[in-house]
Amino acid sequence: MRCFSSVAAAFLRLCAVVGPVLLGVLTLLYTGRPAISFLAAGAALAIAILACDAWLIARRDWLTGGVALTTQIGFLFSVGGYAAAPFPAVCPLPKASPPAGMAIYVLPTGVNHRTAAFAYRGGSPWEKWDSVSNAVLVRHPQGDVLIDTGFGRTIRSQLEAMPLLFRLATDLEQSRPAADRLDAAGYDSKHLRFILLTHAHWDHVSGVPDFPGVPVLVTAAEHRFIYDGGFPNAPARNIDPRRFQDYGFDGAPYLGFDQSRDLYGDGSIVIVPAPGHTPGSVVVFVTLPGGSRYAFVGDLVWQLEGLARREERPWLEARVLGEDPTSVQQSMRRLSAIAMRYPQINIVAAHDPRGYVGIPELSRSAVH
Numbered sequence: 001m002r003c004f005s006s007v008a009a010a011f012l013r014l015c016a017v018v019g020p021v022l023l024g025v026l027t028l029l030y031t032g033r034p035a036i037s038f039l040a041a042g043a044a045l046a047i048a049i050l051a052c053d054a055w056l057i058a059r060r061d062w063l064t065g066g067v068a069l070t071t072q073i074g075f076l077f078s079v080g081g082y083a084a085a086p087f088p089a090v091c092p093l094p095k096a097s098p099p100a101g102m103a104i105y106v107l108p109t110g111v112n113h114r115t116a117a118f119a120y121r122g123g124s125p126w127e128k129w130d131s132v133s134n135a136v137l138v139r140h141p142q143g144d145v146l147i148d149t150g151f152g153r154t155i156r157s158q159l160e161a162m163p164l165l166f167r168l169a170t171d172l173e174q175s176r177p178a179a180d181r182l183d184a185a186g187y188d189s190k191h192l193r194f195i196l197l198t199h200a201h202w203d204h205v206s207g208v209p210d211f212p213g214v215p216v217l218v219t220a221a222e223h224r225f226i227y228d229g230g231f232p233n234a235p236a237r238n239i240d241p242r243r244f245q246d247y248g249f250d251g252a253p254y255l256g257f258d259q260s261r262d263l264y265g266d267g268s269i270v271i272v273p274a275p276g277h278t279p280g281s282v283v284v285f286v287t288l289p290g291g292s293r294y295a296f297v298g299d300l301v302w303q304l305e306g307l308a309r310r311e312e313r314p315w316l317e318a319r320v321l322g323e324d325p326t327s328v329q330q331s332m333r334r335l336s337a338i339a340m341r342y343p344q345i346n347i348v349a350a351h352d353p354r355g356y357v358g359i360p361e362l363s364r365s366a367v368h
Contacts, residue, residue: 013061016052016068019045020075025165027079028316031118032169034128081315084122093342094254096267096287099141104286104294105362107135107181109150109207110174112351119351120306121314129303131351133203135178136296137362138286142264143193146178146214147284147296148350149207153177158206158235166231179210185362189214194245196263196271198298198350199281200226200236201321208239219273220246222280229278232321249273254285255342256334274300274335276328277321283335285345293345294359295338300331302351307336 023045030038049072056065112131116123119131136147151174152158159167182189195216197204208216216239218226223246226236249259249272257272270285277299284296301307312318312328339347348355360366 012052012055013064013068015048016056016064017071019049019052020068020071023049024075024078024316029165029169031082031115031125031314033113033171034115034125035171078316081318082117082121082123082125084309084311086122086310093293093345094267094270096270098266098268098287098289100289101139101141102268102289103139103366104288104359105137105139105366106356106359107137107150107178107362108175109133109135109152109177109181110155110172112203113171113173116303116305117314118317119302119313120309120311122309122311123303123305130353131302132353132356133206133351134356135207136348136359137178137182137187138269139191140264140268144191145263145269146192146195146211148198148204148298149178149195149210151175151177151203152207152210153179154209155206158202161234162202162231177210178207181362185367186364187362187367194263196269196284197222197282198284198296199278200229201232201278201299202235204298204350205236205239208236208243214243215245216243217245217247219280219282220248221273221275222278222282225279230322247271255338257283274298274331276300276324276326276331279324281331283331293342294348295335295345296348296350297335298350300328300335301349304347304349304352304354307332307339307347307349310336 023042026038026042026045030042053068056068110133114129114131115125116127116129117125119129133150135150138145138147155174159172192211192214195208195211195214197216197218200218200222223244226233247261249261251260251262254260254270254272259273261271263269263271268287271282274281274283281298281300286294310332312325318325338345
């Protein structure tokens, strides 16, 4: 009996010390994938931790209690990373001469079922959010451009190579890959001149292998990051390195950004550096012949509320992704200022479905 009592006491101490760490993991899993099993397990574990704390206090086990308090403070700190914490907020529209016949189309490739708490600080953990993954086809007389690729034909095998915790927190629902959508519309792939990445994370490059031989445009900083980064870049590391074409920014300042790259020299597709989420992240501005303007901001924010409220990603997600918070804030300030001053520019956050409202899907009638 005394041996059993010693084992039970050791278990209670372990629960008080390690329990908050497990609770932090369950919090991350639930915000990334709002499953009732994660919520129930977290609630049960929280009750168990409180019971263990009461037992330690009753026994006056201050040494174990101090260690437990440290881990619980760490848990509260990580949860605090989900609380609202907006950072402070900080010219005419550039001329453009988009050619006749230029157009854009969205190619939906799937969704991840997440929560708003996962997307930005202050987001509700009870608000479910479909994080879309799309490719955008920009048709241009000098050559069509695909902005990102979304989920490709081999997304399932790519996902299987990811860490277990990431897979547990990912509830992916795939639709039709971008390459298949183009084929179904009767699109002639010889018109596709470039794949232009906003950044090189898995859900933006997954479909690159489905377009063999098409050059992939990346900044030099992002090209280096592909081989220096962690698991989110794994699919990019499997792309034939000869396909990557580095580009620089040799153009004038653009809408508050210090440098720019006018892809075709007519102001219709202008790229600006927006580092932070990754070292070589970019924003792609597209202007159409009718005057419609778009800013494809990649993953600078995951939901538009992040930009409107100047709220970064939760601390834990940002750390896992290796973000540079100073650069993220600087890039977000610039985009926030643009959004406030030029409401006619449609801000398209890569994973927020609201940004794609009004952009048609590609059809056979559009191709022929």
